[in-house]
Amino acid sequence: MRLAIIIVSIAFIGRAPVFAQAVDNAEILRMYNEDQSARKAQNINWTQLNKDDAQRRTRVNELLDSNKVRTGKDYYHSAMIFQHGIDTLASSKAITLMKKAIELDSNTNKWLLAAAIDRHLMRKGQPQIYGTQYVKMGPNAKFERYRIDSTKVSDEERKAHNVETLAEQRIKERQMNESRPGN
Template sequence: MKPRFTLLAAALAAGSLSACAVARGAPADNPRLAQLYEQDQADRTGTTVLGPEVDRRDAERRREARALLDSSRVRTAADHYHAAMVFQHGSDSTDFRLAHELAKRGEEMGNDRARWLAAASLDRWLLSTGQPQRYGTQYLEQGGRTYLQPIDSTAVTDEERRRAGVETLDGIRARLARVNGTAEGSLAPPPARAEADEGPRVELVGTVADLARQVRYPEAARAAGITGRVRVQLTVQPDGTVGEIFVVDGLGHGVDEEVLRVMRAARFTNLTGEPHEIRMVIPVAP
């Protein structure tokens, strides 16, 4: 069964729908949201490796976009598209789901660019919750080649992909063949081969317990009696630093942000010679 999504009625409907009925005509695009969008895109121009500083700026942009959303200042189709892109570069499934809802609303209001973003944010949300993507917008690097992250190729048709501004699966295969310099395009990477007589290829420097001790337990979590585990997915770069990272299963109340802070400073040994995706679970308690 495909997951159903409901618009955030309190934030989206109040800010988007009612604004269309103002007597002076259609509202103007929010210039600050446009600036946040431009800053987001500038941070991703000319690089494929995003460091902690970009993560910090992303978090600041999300906080500001959230405030604009809560104060009913996300009104136009462009506003919804710009806000959706900011949340698309979030840190957890909640951000990605909000990005999808905002992009869908932008598409409904007539922003053509929001069609692709609605598909991409759905794919990213599904992957962040342990499900395969549907459209084929999310990629990974392995062995110096590019592949799709796990996909349910039957969930949508190629016609639906075209309508969303996404390539067909055959088109993706052909492009991957060109990019990877292979005769045939493969959507998925080859299965990993067991390496006999070798230790772990990617390993944390230190222990998970060391990381857990670095988590500063938030007062909001203490007041709410929150304990448990935070599951994160991250990319270990060839030099052992942490690249892209997001929360798969979190606890909220400021705990997830604190775990991300600690994990971004973690170091690994990476003998693969390439970016490597892993998942980790960090226990959190006062």
């Protein structure tokens, strides 16, 4: 009798339902890869890139509305697409999407959250707080770190978000300008 109970128990354990895990959305990954590749081109046509970016954001919104953005990676990739928007609506959405990405996957690289927050502040004409945004005011101008309020976030918080410390940012700014053609 005891042997029969063990065999029956093993039979039921073997048939335990397997819960499906969410699978990354291949369309979002494709759009993310297109977004990233477009920015690596030698001579970027910014007018066309802005049109393509707008189309990607529209499609991501459709996917969000139809619950087809499910995984931490989906939210991360979607956040990057919105990060490249041109206004505070896009940067605000990038922040929201990144927070969801981190909520779903605590191992998500938090740099994009810091960058989205900084870009959102920059678009509102306020100083950034992490130090992820660099600007170049003209074709022959030097890169410079966008205005920063260094009192809002500590270097430890920067490191937790995979952002360089303030000292490292100064070095990065100098290196960005040393590597410019003609220097």
